Amino acid sequence: MVVKPSPGVVLADQSACPPAFQLQDVTLRVGRKTVLDNVSYSLSAHGALLLRGPNGAGKSTLMKALVGLLQPAQGSVRVLGRTPDQARGHVGYMVQKAEAGAPMLPALSHVAATIGGQFWGLAWPGRRKRAALALLGLTGAQSMAGVATGYLSGGEMQRVALASALSGAPRLLLLDEPLAALDPQARHEILSLLKRLREKLGFALVMTAHESLQASSLGPDTREAWLCGGRLSSEPLGEGG
Ligand SMILES: Nc1ncnc2c1ncn2[C@@H]1O[C@H](COP(=O)(O)OP(=O)(O)OP(=O)(O)O)[C@@H](O)[C@H]1O
Ligand SMILES: [Mg+2]
Numbered sequence: 717m718v719v720k721p722s723p724g725v726v727l728a729d730q731s732a733c734p735p736a737f738q739l740q741d742v743t744l745r746v747g748r749k750t751v752l753d754n755v756s757y758s759l760s761a762h763g764a765l766l767l768r769g770p771n772g773a774g775k776s777t778l779m780k781a782l783v784g785l786l787q788p789a790q791g792s793v794r795v796l797g798r799t800p801d802q803a804r805g806h807v808g809y810m811v812q813k814a815e816a817g818a819p820m821l822p823a824l825s826h827v828a829a830t831i832g833g834q835f836w837g838l839a840w841p842g843r844r845k846r847a848a849l850a851l852l853g854l855t856g857a858q859s860m861a862g863v864a865t866g867y868l869s870g871g872e873m874q875r876v877a878l879a880s881a882l883s884g885a886p887r888l889l890l891l892d893e894p895l896a897a898l899d900p901q902a903r904h905e906i907l908s909l910l911k912r913l914r915e916k917l918g919f920a921l922v923m924t925a926h927e928s929l930q931a932s933s934l935g936p937d938t939r940e941a942w943l944c945g946g947r948l949s950s951e952p953l954g955e956g957g
């Protein structure tokens with residue numbers, strides 16, 4: 717495959733390929749609730765995982781553990797062969813209900829702020845601006861660059877949030893319910909975008925979703941796992957909710 721990155725977009729380093737993440741006998745607790753109970757699981761360097769489970773099962777909590785926001789009560793969490801803290805610079809994370817924290821600022825400022833610095837509302841060097849525009853271009857949101865995010869629809873905002881999550885050329889992309897509240901057309905567009913971006917940029921993907929999806933929607937090497945009652949079990953795609 718010939719890969720031609722857009723200007724300002726750096727491809728993920730494909731040379732070293734430890735698993736995207738690896739859980740070894742991991743127990744995760746929040747308050748009194750155990751959301752993972754002695755679980756071992758591994759996702760390959762370029763694989764994709766569709767993470768399923770009912771409300772409150774612990775999907776978002778697991779993502780927080782993968783970015784080092786939550787320490788396991790027991791066991792080991794490795795991300796890209798390192799601790800989550802060490803790997804954080806190579807992990808893109810789109811939180812559940814990604815919304816504009818500063819709705820008056822244009823989309824370009826939101827994306828530029830995620831490129832290795834804080835430039836909220838301030839002038840930024842041209843290179844950073846070009847990189848932010850390239851990221852918005854990747855997700856089909858370049859025309860929204862100058863629009864205050866408070867004006868954007870849910871689907872448009874998802875594209876801007878995805879552009880932010882892609883800054884820093886992540887080798888692992890975590891998307892927490894990126895399809896929530898999207899109409900069928902927007903959902904289809906975001907899924908085909910993710911599939912294309914996986915092919916183009918080579919990152920591993922973990923995505924939570926309640927919607928019914930086909931494995932092929934996210935491209936090859938996609939697995940599904942169901943999180944419920946502290947257990948993480950694999951199920952054929954199409955049977956999860
Ligand atoms: N800081 C906390 N203290 C206590 N309980 C918490 C804390 N954070 C999360 N929880 C609880 O942990 C459980 C798992 O929450 P989590 O947000 O991970 O679920 P989820 O699977 O992402 O659900 P949803 O599908 O609704 O997004 C929930 O019961 C939640 O109330
Ligand atoms: Mg959640």
